[in-house]
Amino acid sequence: MPSPLLPEFFALLGIDVFLAISLLTCLLDKRFPQAIPYVYQIAALAGFGHLLISKEFMVLFGEYMRFWYCFIYLIVALANIVGVNIYLAIPKSSSKKLRTLAKVFFGTVTFPTILMCLFFVSSYSNGTGSSLSLFPQVPLEHVYVVLIVCAGILGMGFIVAFRRKKMTKTGREVS
Amino acid sequence: MDVRKIRYKRFLKLLTLLVTSMFIATASATIYYSLTMEPRVTVSTPVVKFDSASDEPSGSTVNDAWCRLTAKSYPNATLTYEKAVYINNTDSGSAHSIRLSHVSITPANGTSDVGNWTSIKFLVYNSGGYVFSLNYTVSGTDWILQPSGGETSYYSVPASTAWWIRLETLSPATATAGKICDIEIAVDVQE
Numbered sequence: 001m002p003s004p005l006l007p008e009f010f011a012l013l014g015i016d017v018f019l020a021i022s023l024l025t026c027l028l029d030k031r032f033p034q035a036i037p038y039v040y041q042i043a044a045l046a047g048f049g050h051l052l053i054s055k056e057f058m059v060l061f062g063e064y065m066r067f068w069y070c071f072i073y074l075i076v077a078l079a080n081i082v083g084v085n086i087y088l089a090i091p092k093s094s095s096k097k098l099r100t101l102a103k104v105f106f107g108t109v110t111f112p113t114i115l116m117c118l119f120f121v122s123s124y125s126n127g128t129g130s131s132l133s134l135f136p137q138v139p140l141e142h143v144y145v146v147l148i149v150c151a152g153i154l155g156m157g158f159i160v161a162f163r164r165k166k167m168t169k170t171g172r173e174v175s
Numbered sequence: 176m177d178v179r180k181i182r183y184k185r186f187l188k189l190l191t192l193l194v195t196s197m198f199i200a201t202a203s204a205t206i207y208y209s210l211t212m213e214p215r216v217t218v219s220t221p222v223v224k225f226d227s228a229s230d231e232p233s234g235s236t237v238n239d240a241w242c243r244l245t246a247k248s249y250p251n252a253t254l255t256y257e258k259a260v261y262i263n264n265t266d267s268g269s270a271h272s273i274r275l276s277h278v279s280i281t282p283a284n285g286t287s288d289v290g291n292w293t294s295i296k297f298l299v300y301n302s303g304g305y306v307f308s309l310n311y312t313v314s315g316t317d318w319i320l321q322p323s324g325g326e327t328s329y330y331s332v333p334a335s336t337a338w339w340i341r342l343e344t345l346s347p348a349t350a351t352a353g354k355i356c357d358i359e360i361a362v363d364v365q366e
Contacts, residue, residue: 006207015203019199037188037192038192048199052206
């Protein structure tokens with residue numbers, strides 16, 4: 001059975017990832033250079049152009065090639081999320097607050113995004129047969145497992161963050 | 176500098192980014208949706224197809240996707256075409272299920288011409304023997320279909336295997352020569 005997803009789905013995912021980072025970096029504008037949100041918007045626009053080109057030359061490019069260039073675009077978007085996360089956590093600018101922010105960012109943005117993308121790639125490879133055998137094959141119907149794992153990690157992250165905050169507060173009160 | 180002004184600027188920046196993000200996301204999703212709505216139809220040879228067989232009635236036409244068998248019928252004697260036509264599953268990888276279903280027949284029910292035939296049977300065989308059949312028998316001036324619903328159950332033809340249709344015709348002793356019966360049946364294939 002062919003995959004219900006088209007290769008362009010990964011480009012769409014990449015565009016959404018870029019837009020999300022753009023908004024997040026705008027919200028955290030004190031920690032990032034002013035131009036960063038706009039750079040990500042341009043990257044998302046480039047992805048839109050990429051989709052348009054893919055649509056025009058769909059037959060010419062073939063499914064294998066379309067998958068790879070869309071997948072590379074998604075990898076670039078994910079690498080940027082990881083980059084932003086590392087930027088928040090690097091020792092140069094690290095204060096306790098920033099490190100906590102980096103952890104929360106990892107739990108709420110980086111990890112769920114990477115997990116969801118991995119899931120979609122594996123479910124896509126599940127429907128295409130042998131050509132993408134290097135990816136593990138997970139059927140699309142198991143999306144709820146990924147969502148539960150994401151929610152679990154998110155919940156754990158919150159519990160750890162709040163417990164530490166509470167402990168620090170209590171410590172201060174005692175001293 | 177006024178704090179309110181800074182906040183206002185920040186809010187405007189966020190709003191602008193939010194609006195452009197929504198535009199880009201919507202446009203991209205629309206493009207993706209239009210891609211999924213572009214069906215591509217490729218002309219190809221059917222996986223399960225008809226093939227000429229050793230006892231094909233003369234004057235018949237057999238193509239991959241359809242065939243016309245011009246069979247005869249003798250009064251008071253059963254005429255059998257042992258292998259009228261092959262139903263060939265050319266898929267080497269997997270089995271496909273087939274069935275026979277009635278589409279149309281002339282002369283129609285209630286016409287006196289129906290009485291020129293006793294039965295016309297389409298029996299499907301494989302190397303192991305009889306598998307299933309679609310039969311037309313006459314009762315008065317009406318055709319009686321067997322199975323009564325006009326279609327058989329589905330039967331699985333193994334990969335790279337050919338089954339064949341055995342055609343049996345019979346007319347009553349009183350049948351008029353030259354009368355023609357046209358039957359259209361479909362071989363439904365689950366691909």
